[in-house]
Every structure is written in structure tokens, then in C-alpha cells.
Amino acid sequence: MPESQANIHAAPGATTRFLRRYPPLVLAAAGFVLFTLLVALAADWIAPYHYTTQDLANRLKAPAFLGGPEQYWLGTDELGRDLLSRLIYATRFSVVIAIAGTTIGAVVGTLLGFIAAHFRGWIEESVMMLVDAQASLPFILLALAVLAFFGNSLVLFILILGINGWETYARLARGMVISANTQGYAVAVRALGATPFTIYRRHILPNIASILIVQYTLNFPATILLETSMSFLGLGIQPPLTSLGQMLGAGRAHLLSAWWISILPGMMIFLTTLSISILGDWLRDRFDPTLRNR
């Protein structure tokens, strides 16, 4: 890459190189994502109370730092439940559901993309038609209809979140497999007698994996936003279970008297999606060779 090298006037020091490679914002984002994952994993140990434990004598208390009772750091909700504990468990539910949903979408989409690229013909046409159909309608509309009419089961909700976003992987995988099939390495391996499956698994998939992983990172915030939106509308996660969106929606009724019930989970959603988006952008810039050459 002679172009980018021409821009470098002097050899930077080790710290500068490190910061150029991993900007502070990216490090902070990675730190927050790690923190969120740890909170989700360790919820049972770090939460001071269970998320359903009620203390009716202490309802709608302010956080300790705003003059509320000492034992509830972040205050309590309308049933006297500890908001810190609820926030921790809500984070766990939201994160687990989003991981499950995004993974389902990635696997299904990639698989369909490979199938479309391998068989071509009417199979490819059908897959692409489904892709078009899904892209033609905001997904939350379909999701709302399905959930409300089939009732709210957690499994169904996760499956729905999984269906959201599959089409991007399908489109990406299909395009990349088709172009990879014609490239030298695939042609060479095929000439050596490898079966199509071997070529896909051992040669093409590793080659396109970075782009799919970037897409996963970019898709993840969208899944979180869909889950929290639907839970916010009261049509996703149902009480007594909780999620960040469900907490926020339930807190709306007390916005004037106890704004922190809504704002705390809102900040948590915002910071989580923000951090993952920053990481995703950074990953894309690093992996996408057309961007790197600029």
C-alpha cells in the first residue's frame, strides 16, 4: 500500500502506535462490553437482592446518592424492588436474549446464503425473494403481529429476534461465495478434487468469516434495540421476568416522581448498543480492505 505509507512522515513511538491502532474510544467501548458481559454472567452473585423481592414499605425510593435509603443504592420501584438488582438481572436477560437472537439469525442467514450460492437457479431465486420480502417490511411490524397473536412465550420471542436480520447474512454470504467460487484458490482446490462442501468449510468460510463477524457485531445492537422496543411496548418480555426495555416501559408511569426507574435502564441500553456499535465500526474499518487502503 504505497499510498498510505507515503502519508507517514516519521516513525511513531510505541504508545502512539498502540493508540493509533486501538483508539481510547474503542478501548472504552471494549471495556464497557466486557463489564456488561461480566454483569450478565455474575448476576446471581453480585445482585444484592433477587429481582422479584418486594419491600412494600420502601416503594419508589430515590437512589442512595439522591438521598434515598442506604440499603438500596439505586432506589426502588413501585413495588419496593431493588433497582440495582433489577438492573443487573434485566441486563442479563437482555444480553442473553440478544446473543441468542443474533446467533440464530447469523447461522440461518449464512446457511441460506451458501445454499443459494451453491444451487443457484430457482433455489437462489426463492431465497432472494424471501430476502426481498423481509427487507420490504419493517420487521417490528411482523414481530408484533406474531407475538401478540401467538401469545408471549420466551422461546418464540427469541426465535422472532433470530429471524430479524438473517437476510443481511444471506445476501452477504451469497454474494461472497459466488465471487469466491470463481477465484483462483477455489478453482485450484476444486481442480485438486475437493468436494464443494470441503471447499466451503475449509476455504471459503474462513475467507469470508471476518466480514460475517463484523456483520454480527453490527447486527447485535439492532437485536438489542428490537428486544427492548418490543418489551417497552409491553409486547416482549413479560413480568415477572424483566429486561431493560420492560423496566424502562414500566417506569414510564412514574416519570415525574421517580425518573430514575426509566432513566437507569435507558442509559444501560444506550451505553451497551453504543459500545458494541463503536466496536463494530472499528472491526469493519480493520477488516474491510477497501476502507483500509484509503
Add this chain to the structure above:
Amino acid sequence: MNLRFFGVKLFRAVVTLLLVVTFAFVILRLSGDPVEILLGDDVDQATLQHYRELYGLDRPLPEQYLRYFGGIARGDLGFSLTDERAVTTVIAEAVPATLLLGFTALLISLAVGVPLGIIAALNRNKIVDRFVMTFAVFGFSIPNFFLGILLILLFSLWLRWLPSSGMGTIWHLIMPAVTLGLSSAGSLARFTRSSMLDVLNRSYVRTAAAKGVPRLRRIAWHALPNAAIPLVTVLGFRLGDLIAGAIVTETVFAWPGVGRLLVSAVSARDLAVVQGVLLMTAVTMITANLLVDLIYGWIDPRIRTAGNSPGGDHA
């Protein structure tokens, strides 16, 4: 305009519409007896039967399906189960509010997003670019409902400047439109930026620079028209985001539009209204995307001669 290009697009649009209609029908009919859900358990069988016949729910499924199709073809979407009026009337009442909100939000997101994206691209990796991109990621990451609630908290409950819910004056419009507009402004700025960068890096722009074309003319004459091509496609998708955002935003601000109608219809299990909203949105979006494809073919001759769809579907 190449007829074959148009034909392929139209065919795909119609198939997509059929898929959506079938999806709506299958999902909503599979889910149980809507009359029982609506009337509850304490109603005698005769009444249930009466309502089933009234809504045609006692017929076999294929017949219901065909009747449904016939109804749609005649513009008849059935009757709302909750207030007994025609679905088309109920939806038509809600459409103007959503259009008002949607157009204002679209204008806000265009007015904010496109210039920011261009500025960022022209100052790539400088402080302005970083700032704009941070704003974009913020806008993309903040959920509609959270932004809305923050605005309500600040401007309605604390400062008491703006009404928190309902519709009527221009003051009612400000917060919902800003909420909805800003969320897509962020991603629009990103697309504009990357599309601009892509074009600025092309050989024809470098050639123009080499032969001494002034920077401003290079940007406005050589780069912008080409950068606008992917933007047109993205606008088609943004429409979907706007509709999705409207569902949440209208609920937050009690804005009497289609989004809020849908949420309350879903809560009340009003099948007919949900189907109606689904179909109406599908028709709107499919038409919009068809238009996008046509405009795309018109501004980029390579597409219409190849008969391909934008976004590299059939690259």
C-alpha cells in the same frame, strides 16, 4: 426505460406483496379463535357462533383466504373487532397524523444527516469527522423510546415548555418529530459519508483533480451525483426505519397515528386492523422501493442495462 428491467422489478414487487398477504393471513388465523379472545369465556356458544358467522370465521380456511384476497382486491379489509367500523376507515383516520409526523421527521433527518455526512467525508479523519461520526453512532444507538422519554422529562416535566402527548398544535409535533428524525439522521450521515468517501476515491475524481478541476466543482459536479446513487436506495430502507420508529415514537407521545393504532390493535387482538396495517405498510414500502429502483435505473444507466437490482443483489 428498459421494459425488462421494469418487468422484473414489478414481478418481484407483486410476489413480495403476495408473500406478505399470505404471511399475514396464515399467522393471524393460526393463532386461535379471535372471537373467543375478543368476547372472553363467559359468553354462550350461540353468541360466539353468531360473531363467527358475522366475520366469516366459520368457513374453511382456504375459503377465508380466497375471500380475504377478494376483499383486498375490492379495497375491503373487513371490520374492526373492537369498534365495528370498517378497517379502511379506522386506518384512514390515523394516516394523516402518521404522514405529518413521518414527513417532518424525514425532513429533519435529511437536513441534519446529509450535510453532516458530506462534511465528515470531506474532512476524513479530522476532528470534524470524528465529531460527526460520534454523533451518528449516538443517534443510531439511542433507542427511540429512550430519547423520547428524555425529551419528555426535560421539556415537559422539568422545563414545562412542550406538551408531552397528543396532537393539535405545532408544539405537539416538535418532540415526536425530533425523536424520530434524529434516530435516522445518524445512520443517514454515516451512509452519506461512506458513499462520498467511496466516490472521492474513484479514479475519475482523481483524474479531475490531476487535470486541475477546482475542489468545489470536483465535489459538486464529479462526486455528489455519483454519491447520491446509493443514497437513493438507502432512503427506501430509511422509510422502513421511519415506520418502525413511528410505532414506538407514537406510543411514547400518544400521537394518534397508525403506529399507535397498531400497538393498541395488537394489545386488543384486533386481527382485522393488524392485518390492515400490515398490508397498508407493505404496499407503501413496496411501492416506495419500486420507485427507488426506477429512479436508480434512471440515474445509473449501468443498472438498467444489466437488469440488476441495486445493492448488488445479483452482482
